Amino acid sequence: MDAAALRWTLAIIGIVLLVGIYLYGLHQSRLRKRAAMETFTREEIDSAFIEDEQLREELDNLNHILNETDSAESFNQITINPAMEADLVNLDRPTPDWYTADSVAEINDEFLVNYLLYHSDYRLITGDEIDTVIRHNGLTLNAAGFLQFIEDDQLQFTIASLSEPGHFSDYANAEFTTLGFNCYIDLSDCENGSLCNEAMLKKIDELVRLLNVKVYHKSHELLTISDVTEIRKNLNP
Numbered sequence: 155m156d157a158a159a160l161r162w163t164l165a166i167i168g169i170v171l172l173v174g175i176y177l178y179g180l181h182q183s184r185l186r187k188r189a190a191m192e193t194f195t196r197e198e199i200d201s202a203f204i205e206d207e208q209l210r211e212e213l214d215n216l217n218h219i220l221n222e223t224d225s226a227e228s229f230n231q232i233t234i235n236p237a238m239e240a241d242l243v244n245l246d247r248p249t250p251d252w253y254t255a256d257s258v259a260e261i262n263d264e265f266l267v268n269y270l271l272y273h274s275d276y277r278l279i280t281g282d283e284i285d286t287v288i289r290h291n292g293l294t295l296n297a298a299g300f301l302q303f304i305e306d307d308q309l310q311f312t313i314a315s316l317s318e319p320g321h322f323s324d325y326a327n328a329e330f331t332t333l334g335f336n337c338y339i340d341l342s343d344c345e346n347g348s349l350c351n352e353a354m355l356k357k358i359d360e361l362v363r364l365l366n367v368k369v370y371h372k373s374h375e376l377l378t379i380s381d382v383t384e385i386r387k388n389l390n391p
Contacts, residue, residue, distance in 0.1 A: 250276050250333055252374075255320030257300065257312070258338050265341040267351055267385065269377060270370040271361055272316060272334025281330035283365060284322055291360050299323030301335075303357055311339045311354040334367065348389040355382065 258268065273279075284301075287293055293301045293313070299321030301313035314320050316333040324330050337354055344350045358369060369377040 252316050253318040253320055255314035258314050258336055261340050266338060267341065268336055268338035268372055269358060270334060270336055270372060271358065271367045274368050276333065278331035279334060279365065281325040281327060284325040291357060295322060303353060305353060310350045311337055313337050351389055
């Protein structure tokens with residue numbers, strides 16, 4: 155046998171071996187898959203279904219128990235945030251005890267012009283808020299503890315507290331609070347009632363924006379533009 159024939163013979167033998175190895179590998183792969191599938195027996199499958207059915211029965215039983223007791227009803231009554239939900243309910247709040255300072259009560263109604271400032275929900279105004287008012291609105295504290303606004307060396311108007319004792323002497327105290335402000339003018343002590351009223355209205359507008367309060371009559375009815383117009387007419391006969 156010459157060299158060329160030998161090479162062809164070895165090549166054919168090599169190809170046959172490769173094909174045989176490949177076919178043998180496929181056969182072994184099929185055997186392993188079959189063995190793996192047979193490992194998961196019918197008993198194991200039945201057991202899995204049994205456990206699932208038992209779990210379902212337990213859940214159904216628990217649900218049945220809850221439905222037969224008051225517990226299920228109590229679950230529906232639970233609120234996640236009762237405080238927040240309470241704020242959404244319109245409550246009839248009791249009217250607070252408004253206090254009229256002696257300095258206001260002593261003025262004859264004929265000479266009194268006053269407006270009340272407070273929160274519609276009667277939230278208290280704190281001492282820190284009073285301090286902000288004093289520092290940013292040009293108001294000063296007089297000897298009697300009342301807030302006042304002076305312009306061109308003339309007293310324009312005074313502010314008393316709507317809570318007892320009626321003044322703000324202790325506003326620096328951490329526990330100080332007031333229901334609101336009673337802004338008033340004593341026309342008998344004012345040279346020009348119209349100018350004093352305008353100065354007071356201007357400051358009231360600043361206080362409304364600063365404290366987010368509302369403006370009321372002394373009767374505690376909300377003040378309207380027509381009310382202000384009528385007061386201006388009375389001060390300018």
